[in-house]
Amino acid sequence: MPKRPITHSVKDLPLVAVELGSHSVRAMAAEKVGTDMLHILAYEESNQSPCVNRGMVDQINDAGFMINRVLHLLANRIQVKSIPSAYTLIGGKGMTLAAVKSKRDLIRKRSMSEQIMNEMRQECIDKIERRNPDVAVFDVLPSYYVLDGMEQDSEPTGNQKASVWEIHFNAFVGHREARENLLRSFENSKTTIEQTFVRPDVVLSAITTGQPEIQEQGCAVIDFGAQTTTLTIFKGNQFLHNLVVPQGGWHISRFIEQQGVPFNYAEHIKCTYGQASPRYVERDSAMVLPSNHPDRTTQRVSLTALAEFIEMKQGEILQPILNVLHQYEERLGGVYLTGGACMLGGLVEWMQERTSLPVQFGSHAYLLDRQTDDEFCKPQYASLIGALIHGSDWRDSHTNLVVRDRKSFASRVLQATQQEIIYIFTDTEKPE
Numbered sequence: 001m002p003k004r005p006i007t008h009s010v011k012d013l014p015l016v017a018v019e020l021g022s023h024s025v026r027a028m029a030a031e032k033v034g035t036d037m038l039h040i041l042a043y044e045e046s047n048q049s050p051c052v053n054r055g056m057v058d059q060i061n062d063a064g065f066m067i068n069r070v071l072h073l074l075a076n077r078i079q080v081k082s083i084p085s086a087y088t089l090i091g092g093k094g095m096t097l098a099a100v101k102s103k104r105d106l107i108r109k110r111s112m113s114e115q116i117m118n119e120m121r122q123e124c125i126d127k128i129e130r131r132n133p134d135v136a137v138f139d140v141l142p143s144y145y146v147l148d149g150m151e152q153d154s155e156p157t158g159n160q161k162a163s164v165w166e167i168h169f170n171a172f173v174g175h176r177e178a179r180e181n182l183l184r185s186f187e188n189s190k191t192t193i194e195q196t197f198v199r200p201d202v203v204l205s206a207i208t209t210g211q212p213e214i215q216e217q218g219c220a221v222i223d224f225g226a227q228t229t230t231l232t233i234f235k236g237n238q239f240l241h242n243l244v245v246p247q248g249g250w251h252i253s254r255f256i257e258q259q260g261v262p263f264n265y266a267e268h269i270k271c272t273y274g275q276a277s278p279r280y281v282e283r284d285s286a287m288v289l290p291s292n293h294p295d296r297t298t299q300r301v302s303l304t305a306l307a308e309f310i311e312m313k314q315g316e317i318l319q320p321i322l323n324v325l326h327q328y329e330e331r332l333g334g335v336y337l338t339g340g341a342c343m344l345g346g347l348v349e350w351m352q353e354r355t356s357l358p359v360q361f362g363s364h365a366y367l368l369d370r371q372t373d374d375e376f377c378k379p380q381y382a383s384l385i386g387a388l389i390h391g392s393d394w395r396d397s398h399t400n401l402v403v404r405d406r407k408s409f410a411s412r413v414l415q416a417t418q419q420e421i422i423y424i425f426t427d428t429e430k431p432e
Contacts, residue, residue: 013083013084013085014029014030014031014041014078014080014083015029015030015031015032015038015087015388015391015392015395016028016029016030016071016074016083016085016086016087016391017086017087017088017089017384017385017387017388017391018067018070018071018086018087018088018191019088019089019383019384019387020051020052020057020063020066020067020088020089020182020185021052021225021226021340022050022052022053022055022225022226022227022248022250023047023050023226023250024045024046024047024066025045025046025047025051025063025066025067025069025070026043026044026045026070026384027043027044027045027070027071027073027074027086027384028040028042028043028074028376028381028384028385028388029041029042029043029074029077029078029083030385030388032392033369034369036367036389037367037368037369038367038368038369038372038385038388038389038392039368039369039371039372040368040372040373040376040385041077041078042074042077042078043074043376043381043384044070044073044074044077045070046066046069046070046073048065048066048069049062049065049066050062051063051066051185052092052227053093053227055091055092055093055095055178055199055225055227055228055244056092056093056094056175056177056178056181057178057181057182057184057185058181060181060184060185060188061188063181063185063188063189064184064185064186064187064188064189065188065189067185067186067188067189067191068188068189068190068191071083071086071189071191083191084191084192085191085192085193085194086186086191086192086193086194087193087194087195087196087197087387087388087390087391087394088182088186088193088196088197088387089196089197089198089199089202089383089387090138090174090178090179090182090196090197090198090199091138091172091174091198091199091200091228091230091244092174092178092199092228092244093175093228093244093246094174094175094178094244095138095172095173095174095178095198095242095244096172096173096174096242096244097170097171097172097173097239097241097242098128098170098171098173099143099168099169099170099171100124100127100128100140100168100169100171101124101166101167101168101169102120102121102123102124102166102167102169103164103165103166104116104120104164104165104166105163105164106162106163106164106165107163108163109148109161109162109163110161110162110163111156111158111159111160111161112156112160112162112165116165117167120165120167121140121167121169124137124140124169124171125137125140125171128171128173129176132173133176134175134176134177135173135174135175135176136173136174136175136176136178136179136180137171137172137173138172138173138174138178138179138196138198139171139172139196139197139198139201140169140170140171140172141169141170141172141201141239142155142167142168142169142170142237143168143169143170143237143238143239144168144237144238145165145166145167145168146164146165146166146167146168147160147162147164147165147166148162148163148164149164153236153237154237170238170239172198172200172201172242179196182196194391194394194395195390195391195394197386197387197390197391199223199230199383200221200223200230200232200239200242201239201386201390202383202386202387202389202390203221203223203232203338203339203362203382203383203386204219204221204232204234204386205386205389205390207219207221207336207338207362207363207364207382213333214333214334216235216236217235217332217333217334218233218234218235218236218240218328218331218332218333219233219234219235219332219333219334219335219336220232220233220234220325220328220332220334220335220336220357221233221234221335221336221337221338221362222318222321222335222336222337222338222339222342222351223338223339223382223383224248224249224337224338224339224340224341224342225248225249225339225340225341226248226249226250226340226341227246227247227248227250227251228244228245228246228247228248229244229245229247229248229317229318229321229339229341230242230243230244230245231243231245231321231324231325233324233325233328233332235331235332240328240331241324241328243320243321243324245317245318245320245321247316247317248317248339248341249270249340249341250341251313251317252270252274252309252310252313252314252317252341253266253267253270254266255309255312255313256269256270256306256309256310257292259299259301259305259309260291260292260293260299261289261290261291261292261299261301262289262290262291262292265289265290269287269289269301269306270306270310270344271343273287273303273306274306274307274310274344274345275303275306275307275310275344275345275346276307276310276311276314276344276345276346276347276349276350277307277310277311277346277350278304278307278308278311279346280307280345280346280349280350281303281304281307283303284302284303284304285302285303286300286301286302286303287300287301287302287303288300289301310344311350314344314350318351322354322355325355325357326355329355329356329357332357333357333358334357334358334359334360335351335355335357335358335359335360336359336360336361336362337351337359337360337361337362337379338361338362338379338380338382338383339379339380339382339383340379340380342361342379342380343378343379343380348360348361361379362379362382363377363379364377364381364382364385364386365377367385367389368385
């Protein structure tokens with residue numbers, strides 16, 4: 001007689017987020033310790049094999065192996081037998097923003113039910129994907145509502161009634177292959193995706209949660225990754241613009257490599273001594289490094305020359321972002337920098353010289369309790385912490401969700417809703 005599968009209520013599991021990057025898979029575990037307050041339990045990463053190219057998984061088997069490995073390390077660190085489910089992020093190359101709306105004429109006045117709202121949301125997803133077979137909608141977020149011709153930004157309450165409902169959404173749209181490869185990677189790791197969040201929304205939440213005035217003033221978030229740099233512009237509950245530049249910190253290191261320095265040394269000196277401009281080099285000195293040039297064994301690089309290389313490539317990467325940012329300067333309150341590649345010395349000052357808006361690092365320290373290591377307050381953890389924040393909110397509204405240990409490819413996440421079983425992964429047929 002086969003064993004009954006082990007199931008877990010998500011409320012009994014730690015909050016876990018997994019991020020697939022260009023050179024590593026990162027995972028973080030946390031627990032909720034108060035209203036909008038997290039305690040970080042542990043962090044792990046694995047960089048055994050590159051599996052992501054510009055935000056999209058291109059080596060599914062390697063990605064599945066690394067997800068499995070990093071979650072195993074994380075489980076050991078927090079002393080649990082296994083981690084059966086996690087939240088994850090999607091974004092990267094090819095993702096764009098589309099405005100879409102849905103309208104309902106209900107004949108007589110009535111309040112908006114969650115069912116009707118979900119149907120309107122799904123209608124918008126179907127509308128986009130039906131017209132574009134190679135496109136997938138990564139997420140659809142409400143922008144504003146129109147009730148009997150009256151606009152409002154806030155979500156309607158149960159007391160509000162209208163006969164004509166109109167919801168305007170922001171849809172994050174990208175390559176269908178990106179979503180499918182991400183799902184297959186987690187399938188291969190035998191890990192359930194509790195929920196997928198779009199990276200721009202996740203990063204933004206880690207900045208605006210503690211500062212509600214930012215939502216009204218509007219802000220731009222520049223997320224510096226290894227192979228992509230993303231600009232997201234947000235104001236008054238609306239995403240105004242999203243731009244993904246398919247270059248990042250890795251390309252700066254490659255540019256330094258082209259000057260005659262082996263890549264591993266180029267990456268090291270950039271992260272350790274790199275400045276965003278020669279103007280920020282306080283005291284120049286020279287380093288003697290191995291050379292990848294066939295005619296010499298060593299290469300002499302000064303800190304000023306290193307900063308020149310960085311500024312040249314950095315300016316090329318950021319120019320499209322600055323072009324868009326200039327169009328919105330009068331409508332926004334500030335610029336926030338996040339991501340693992342934003343820690344170059346003088347980058348805030350370099351950006352400040354090129355925009356009239358105040359520039360600062362995105363901070364989410366106010367979301368972490370005092371027992372959490374200060375290391376996790378750094379901008380490179382904003383995406384993971386943002387995913388944990390979204391995941392916590394997700395669980396609060398899905399308290400009946402259960403996860404079944406995935407011992408085989410066919411295992412599935414089940415959610416009990418309105419006395420029936422919903423199969424989240426749709427390749428499993430619903431029983432009659």
